[in-house]
Structures are given as C-alpha cells and as structure tokens.
Amino acid sequence: MEQHWLVRPATIRKLWLGFILILAATLAAELFVSHDAHFGIEASFAFHAWYGFLSCAALIGVARLLGLILKRRDSYYEERE
Amino acid sequence: MTALLAHPALVLILGAVAIAVLRGHARSGLVVTLPLLALYLLWSLPDGTHAHIRFLELDLQPLAIDKLSRLFGTVFAIMLLAGGLFGLNQQSRVELPAAFVYGGAAIGVTLAGDLVTLFVCWELMAIGSTVVIWSGAAGAYRASMRYLSIHLLGGVLLMAGIAGHVAAGGSVAFDRLSLDSAAHWLILAGFLVNVGAPPLSAWLPDAYPEASWSGMVFLSAFTTKTAVYVLLRGFPGVELLVYIGLFMIFYGIVYALLENDMRRILAYSIVNQVGFMVVGIGLGTQMALNGAAAHAFTHIIYKALLLMSAGSVLLMTGRRKCTDLGGLFRSMPVTAVCGIVGALAISSFPLTSGFVSKSMISQAAADEHLLYVWLALAAASAGVFLHAGIKFPWFVFFQKDSGLRPPDPPWNMRLAMIFFAVLCIGLGVAPGPLYALLPYPIDYVPYTAAHVVTQLQLLLFSGLAFFVMLGLLRRTLTITLDVDWLYRVPLPAIARALSRSWATAARSVGAAVVPRLRDTGARFYREHGLEGLAARTSPTGSMALWLMIMLLAYLLLYYL
Numbered sequence A: 001m002e003q004h005w006l007v008r009p010a011t012i013r014k015l016w017l018g019f020i021l022i023l024a025a026t027l028a029a030e031l032f033v034s035h036d037a038h039f040g041i042e043a044s045f046a047f048h049a050w051y052g053f054l055s056c057a058a059l060i061g062v063a064r065l066l067g068l069i070l071k072r073r074d075s076y077y078e079e080r081e
Numbered sequence B: 001m002t003a004l005l006a007h008p009a010l011v012l013i014l015g016a017v018a019i020a021v022l023r024g025h026a027r028s029g030l031v032v033t034l035p036l037l038a039l040y041l042l043w044s045l046p047d048g049t050h051a052h053i054r055f056l057e058l059d060l061q062p063l064a065i066d067k068l069s070r071l072f073g074t075v076f077a078i079m080l081l082a083g084g085l086f087g088l089n090q091q092s093r094v095e096l097p098a099a100f101v102y103g104g105a106a107i108g109v110t111l112a113g114d115l116v117t118l119f120v121c122w123e124l125m126a127i128g129s130t131v132v133i134w135s136g137a138a139g140a141y142r143a144s145m146r147y148l149s150i151h152l153l154g155g156v157l158l159m160a161g162i163a164g165h166v167a168a169g170g171s172v173a174f175d176r177l178s179l180d181s182a183a184h185w186l187i188l189a190g191f192l193v194n195v196g197a198p199p200l201s202a203w204l205p206d207a208y209p210e211a212s213w214s215g216m217v218f219l220s221a222f223t224t225k226t227a228v229y230v231l232l233r234g235f236p237g238v239e240l241l242v243y244i245g246l247f248m249i250f251y252g253i254v255y256a257l258l259e260n261d262m263r264r265i266l267a268y269s270i271v272n273q274v275g276f277m278v279v280g281i282g283l284g285t286q287m288a289l290n291g292a293a294a295h296a297f298t299h300i301i302y303k304a305l306l307l308m309s310a311g312s313v314l315l316m317t318g319r320r321k322c323t324d325l326g327g328l329f330r331s332m333p334v335t336a337v338c339g340i341v342g343a344l345a346i347s348s349f350p351l352t353s354g355f356v357s358k359s360m361i362s363q364a365a366a367d368e369h370l371l372y373v374w375l376a377l378a379a380a381s382a383g384v385f386l387h388a389g390i391k392f393p394w395f396v397f398f399q400k401d402s403g404l405r406p407p408d409p410p411w412n413m414r415l416a417m418i419f420f421a422v423l424c425i426g427l428g429v430a431p432g433p434l435y436a437l438l439p440y441p442i443d444y445v446p447y448t449a450a451h452v453v454t455q456l457q458l459l460l461f462s463g464l465a466f467f468v469m470l471g472l473l474r475r476t477l478t479i480t481l482d483v484d485w486l487y488r489v490p491l492p493a494i495a496r497a498l499s500r501s502w503a504t505a506a507r508s509v510g511a512a513v514v515p516r517l518r519d520t521g522a523r524f525y526r527e528h529g530l531e532g533l534a535a536r537t538s539p540t541g542s543m544a545l546w547l548m549i550m551l552l553a554y555l556l557l558y559y560l
Helices: A009-029 A047-070 A076-080 B002-006 B008-021 B024-044 B067-086 B095-111 B115-134 B140-167 B182-195 B203-210 B215-234 B240-258 B262-283 B286-317 B333-346 B353-367 B371-397 B411-429 B432-437 B449-468 B484-488 B490-528 B540-559
Strands: A071-073 B053-055 B058-060 B478-480
Touching: A009 A047, A009 B449, A047 A071, A047 B240, A047 B371, A047 B449, A047 B478, B002 B008, B008 B024, B008 B067, B008 B095, B024 B067, B024 B095, B058 B115, B067 B095, B067 B215, B067 B286, B067 B411, B067 B432, B095 B115, B095 B215, B115 B140, B115 B203, B115 B215, B140 B182, B140 B203, B140 B484, B182 B215, B203 B215, B203 B262, B215 B262, B215 B286, B240 B262, B240 B371, B240 B478, B262 B286, B262 B353, B262 B371, B286 B333, B286 B353, B286 B371, B286 B411, B286 B432, B333 B353, B333 B371, B333 B411, B353 B371, B353 B411, B353 B432, B353 B449, B371 B449, B484 B490
Parallel strands: none
Antiparallel strands: A071 B478, B053 B058
C-alpha cells in the first residue's frame, strides 16, 4: 500500500528540519524584542526556551518515577470488583 | 413571581421533559432552540434581583444576575447548544434530557442569589450528571454510583455549612464569605469537592470517561466550572486556594502523562486546567479573577472541542486506548483538524483562545511578585502542551498506522466541532468581546511582541522535549492507581470482612438471646393475646354504666 505522503521518511526529515529552523527563529527573535522582565531569572537568555524544555523533562521524570510505584495492568479493577 | 417564568434554567429543565417525549425533527429542533432561548432570556435580563420567594422565613432570590453570572450562564448555554447538536445521534433516549437538566441546573447555580437556591440547583446537577454517566457503556453504572456518592458527600458538607451559616444569623444571600467559622469552612469544602480538589480529585477521571461518546462532552463543562463560579463569588483571595490549585495543575499533568485511555488523558487535563482557575481565584486580584473567569469561558469551549474529537473517534472506531489508535488523520481529517485546534487552544498558542485567558493568571502572579507561583505556572504551561497539546493528537491521529480507516462522523457532529473550533480561534484573534464580559474592568494587552515570543519559546521547546523523550512516553496497557483505589479495593474489603464477622456475631448472640425472647413472647401472649386478661372485651352496657357512675361521682364531688 502507498504510504501517505505525511509519514514518508523524507517528509519527516523535512518536518524535523523545519521544526529546528522555527526553534532557532524563536531564539533569534529574542534579540529583537524588548523584555519587561518581572523577575531576574526571566532576563537570562532564552529563559522560556530552556525553562520549558527542562520543566517537561522533569515532569516526564516524575511521572516515570510515580509510574514505577502506581502503575497496574489496566484490568486491575475488573479483577477485583 | 411572573419573572420566574422567564428563568433560563427553568426553561431548560422543563424543556428537557419535552426533549424526552418528542421524536424526530421536533426533538432536534427543540435541542437547538432551547439553549438559544435561554441565551436570549439571559441577555434580556438587566443586572439585579428579579424574583423574591419567602420560604421558611428566608428570603430566596432564585433569579439574580450580574456580569459574572451572565458570563458563566452564557458559556453554559453555548455549551448546551453545541453539545446538543453533537449528541443528536445518541441512541440513548435518557442522555440528552439528563444533560439539559444538568446544564439548566448549572445555569440555575449561576443565577442563584441565595444559598438555598444554589444548594437545590447543586443537587439537581449531581442527579442530572449521574444519569448522563449512567447512560454510558456497560461499566458506567458502578462508576456513576461512585460518582454520586462523592457528590452527595459534597452536598452534605455544603448543606451543613449553609445551615450553620444561617443558624449563626448569617444572611441567606450568596455573597463573599470569610473563613471565620466552621460553617464557612464546610461551604468551602463542599465547593472544593466539585472543583476536583485534592484529596478527592479522582472522582473526575474515574467517572467521566465511562460516559458515552457524547455524554463526556457535557460532563466536562458544568460541574467543575460551576464550582469555579461559586469559588469566584464566595472565596476570592483565599490564599489556600493557590496551593490547592497548584497541586491540581501538577497532579493533572503527571497522571495524564501516564495514562493510556485518550478520554482519561483529557479528564486529568480538566483537573489541570481547573487548577489554573483555582490559582487565579486564590491570587484574588482583579487581574487574577478576570483571568480565572476568562479561562473558565475559553476552557469550556476548547475542552468540549477536544472531547468531541475524542468522542467522534470513540463512536467511529469503538476504541479508546492510545495503544489501539493511531494514524487516523488519513480518514478523519475534520476530526483531526478540530482536535488539533482544541489542543493548540488548551496549550495557549498565540491566536487561540487559551492564549488570551490563561496568561492573565500568570500576569497576576508576576504583578504580585510571587516568583515561585509564577515559575510553577510557567512550568505547568509547558506541561499542558506536553500532556494534552501534543500527546492527545499525536497518539490518536498520528503515532503509528493502526490500520483503522473510519470516516469522519455525521454532519451534525462535524458542524458542532467546526463551530467550537471557529470560536477557539475567533476568541484568540479578537479577544475584545470576551474581555467585555469579564466581571472587572480590564487593562490587559495579550498580544505584545515579548509575550508572543516567550510563549512560542516555552511551547515549542516543550514540543522538542516531547519528541526527544518520546521513548519514555510509549503507551503501555496500564492504569495508574489514584485515591479512588481506597474506596474501590481496601474499603469494600474491610466492609465485607466486617459484615462477615457481624453475621457470625449475630448468630452467636442469637443463640443466647432467642430462647429468652421466646419465653417473654409467650408470657406476653398469655396476658395480652386473644384469650388474655387484657384483651377481654366488655359489653357496651357496662361501659355506659361505668360512665354514668363516674359522672355521678363528679356531680357529687362538685356539690361537696
């Protein structure tokens, strides 16, 4: 069966390239907008970029740890009720 | 009193009866016109109190309206309109009428000028929503009973609080309450149960996803948002709410990240989004309260849109787990695009409704120089994109090719989704009309270059984190235990054990007591039974004789 154009490896490579260019553009835009930072930390370069990335990494980490303790098979309750 | 005939909630609740009875086009027509009529009535009422009822010496005001109640009433009516349109094909004949009672009662809460009317509508919502869940799939009955138990508990807390408040001489009018008495704490606790606050947040992701494909669309809108409304009116600026809200935000994200069921992901994300509103209410400045109210308005629309998209997938494929889904963008383009618009809006992308509402809450935290609250809100905004903004559309519509090729749903469902998708973008592009509805004067410009750039950085780098760490997010056939585990596994086990030992105890007590009881019974029968002394009948004549003797004795005594 013909693969949908959106899932062909060539398209996905182009999508990644486009995504990285957009990421770079948001960082570059930082140089041209005037900030009215409320807090000192907000004034550090590309604060929202690195803070967003690290927050997500931390949240995924916490979720994985919690999952170690609290994950059960999805038939857990059917077997008990 | 005649004003009550034009009460939007009453119109919807009575209309629900007609929806239950009618069939065919008449029913469909009514489903669409009733919310429009409610909207018209809502907007033709000027600010103020329009009806008074004296009840048990209390002055009830069932129809009081101001900017805040009009804002919530409006979005509830719009929700009923789109949800009704979306749910027209629902086979269950009970669900739509129940949803209209539920939504009507929610509007009743927003128009209640006193605590008694508020309580009555509150309980009516609990009943309506339980019936909506009930008409879901096979497992829905048990879930609906757990849901009802929690909400009746919340209702009891609220009732006790209101009774205490009135008994202490408080006015029955619903106004701002200060946390200076046990009664007011009870009222707050009753409100917090419905808002999905800890420790009972689990009722929401436990029950809502068991509703039908259309039922959950209604459920996502009314219960938690009426709770936001009553907190906004009753407890603005209570600092505790900031911490409760932050907990809800991160609880929602972490559990949603672990979840495999697409509609449970969205259920956890309701708790997460309502958490933002609760933080805003706790901050209590005009900016924060405007933000909480605006966010409730936009949230109802984009969350309903997301659930319509998920509901369409559920209806057309019969599947709800991410592990079974994927690649649906090929055959369901309208559902996929509308789902993505909802996902962008919940993530607060520029040009969507979430961008113009949520940022007011962060701005309020910055204005108050609350660094840690502000940092937490920023991390949470990144997390929203992670758990709902990308995760939902990615695993349902892209991810892998599941081989499923279902078509888009029927036209009325597509129309409802497109209507809400247009609203999500329209409110984001032109927030003026929404800002004009907010309770306080507003001085906020969402579209500054700095705000757009920083928000794009935050979201796009969160997106990068998602795809870089995709291996850690792979879906598994698992659930994650929550507080509902306590009342689903150990508590029933304890109850069963107790009832077993109670039965044993009852048997041994019975062995000792029953013979004695039998003796006592026999003695009673001897004295009072058919042949007993006390049961003997006397002729009427002797009765008359004794009466005469007593009257004579009385006469005699009188003359002595």
